[in-house]
Amino acid sequence: MAFENGCGLCKISVNNIGVKKGGDTLLSDVSFHLHCGELTAVIGVNGAGKTTLVKSILGEIRHEGNVSFESHDGEKISKVTIGYVPQHLDFDRSAPISVEDFLLVGRTNSPVCFKRKKEHIKEIDEALQSVGCLDLKNRKLGELSGGELQRVMLVNALYPLPELLVLDEPVSGVDAKGSEIFYEAILNLKKNYHMAIAMVSHDLGIVKEYADNVVLINKTVLKTGSAQEVFDSREFKNVFFSVPERWA
Numbered sequence: 001m002a003f004e005n006g007c008g009l010c011k012i013s014v015n016n017i018g019v020k021k022g023g024d025t026l027l028s029d030v031s032f033h034l035h036c037g038e039l040t041a042v043i044g045v046n047g048a049g050k051t052t053l054v055k056s057i058l059g060e061i062r063h064e065g066n067v068s069f070e071s072h073d074g075e076k077i078s079k080v081t082i083g084y085v086p087q088h089l090d091f092d093r094s095a096p097i098s099v100e101d102f103l104l105v106g107r108t109n110s111p112v113c114f115k116r117k118k119e120h121i122k123e124i125d126e127a128l129q130s131v132g133c134l135d136l137k138n139r140k141l142g143e144l145s146g147g148e149l150q151r152v153m154l155v156n157a158l159y160p161l162p163e164l165l166v167l168d169e170p171v172s173g174v175d176a177k178g179s180e181i182f183y184e185a186i187l188n189l190k191k192n193y194h195m196a197i198a199m200v201s202h203d204l205g206i207v208k209e210y211a212d213n214v215v216l217i218n219k220t221v222l223k224t225g226s227a228q229e230v231f232d233s234r235e236f237k238n239v240f241f242s243v244p245e246r247w248a
Contacts, residue, residue, distance in 0.1 A: 009036050009080055009163040010072040012196055017056050018064035019049070026052045027063070028220045034164065039190055039197040041211035041227070043204065045239060048218045050200045054168050057198065058084060069163075080164055083157035087169040089149060093142030099152050100124060100137050106159055127155045131185035147171070147178020154185060165189065167199040171206070179203075183210050204231070 012034040019026040027049045034040050044050050056063040069077040100121075107120045128134040133151045136144065144152065150170055157165060167186075171179040183206065190197055201207050207214060207227055214230040216223040222235040230236050 009069060009077060009196065011035055011070045012080075012164060013068045013070065014053075014057065014065075015068060016065035017053065017067075019052050019056060019061065025219060027056070027217075030065070030217065030221055032215045032221055032224055034196045034198055035213075036163070036196045037190060037194045038212040039186065039199060039210055040213040040215060041207040042198065042200045042215045042217060043202070043207060043230075044217045050217065051168065053217065054166060054198075054200055057166060058082065081160055081162040083162035083165045085150065085153050085157045085165070085167045085170045087172050089153055091141065095142065097141050098137070099128075099139055099141060099144070102141050102152065103127070103156060103159075106156060123159070124155075127158055130158070130188070131155055132181060145175075145178060147174040147182060150174060150178070150182055151185060154182070158189075161193065161195075163195055165195050165197045167197065167201075169200055169202065171203070179206065186210065 014030060014032050014034070017030040018028050030049075030053060032040075042050055042053060052061070055061045057067055069080050071077055103124045104116065104120060107123065108117070125134060125137070128137055131151050131154055133148065133155070136148055136152060139148075141149070141152070154170075171182050174182065186197065187210065189195060199207075199211070208231065211227050214223075214225065214227050215221060216230050216233075216236055216239065218239055222239065223230050223233045225233075
């Protein structure tokens with residue numbers, strides 16, 4: 001994959017997102033900004049609407065409000081490339097497909113058993129190298145550990161190179177070492193390719209260590225700011241400790 005440093009995008013605005021299902025309100029008036037070169041973490045308790053928000057940003061569900069994109073010179077951008085790393089990949093672990101085969105599927109319309117173009121192989125090698133897992137190239141997908149599989153999913157999300165990368169609980173169930181390797185790759189992407197990164201996570205330790213900005217939600221936005229600002233806030237303590245009178 002031929003990477004280029006920087007992009008034309010500057011700011012992503014999530015504007016008044018609302019989602020209703022039947023008579024239930026899943027999200028209401030959710031607004032915040034994402035900036036290129038920054039990792040923004042979305043946190044909240046179970047049922048707060050984090051996954052619903054991700055699906056809204058990806059355009060997978062109907063919602064009120066919109067997501068808008070702005071260039072460095074203040075011009076509106078009608079469309080950007082979004083990469084997505086889900087929490088889990090559902091696939092047949094017994095299937096004899098290699099990491100290289102899996103990544104080739106997104107680069108060609110031909111079955112992977114047909115002749116492979118040198119430029120596609122080179123792109124895959126470069127992309128795997130960029131997240132530190134070139135050694136996984138010939139491994140069977142079903143043989144990978146959780147952390148290894150998530151790094152391969154990250155590589156898959158980087159084609160074509162996105163302006164916005166969305167991570168939905170990307171290291172859930174992954175051991176500490178695998179998690180550290182994954183986030184080192186994320187820091188490299190943020191620094192060298194200046195992409196905006198939005199991450200949903202329940203791991204507050206990871207959020208504190210890696211996030212530039214934090215958005216606390218519970219069906220609506222309760223607090224935004226740095227990790228320290230959000231973690232020290234009354235809203236955070238009310239949500240996660242459920243004893244608001246202690247913090248009055």
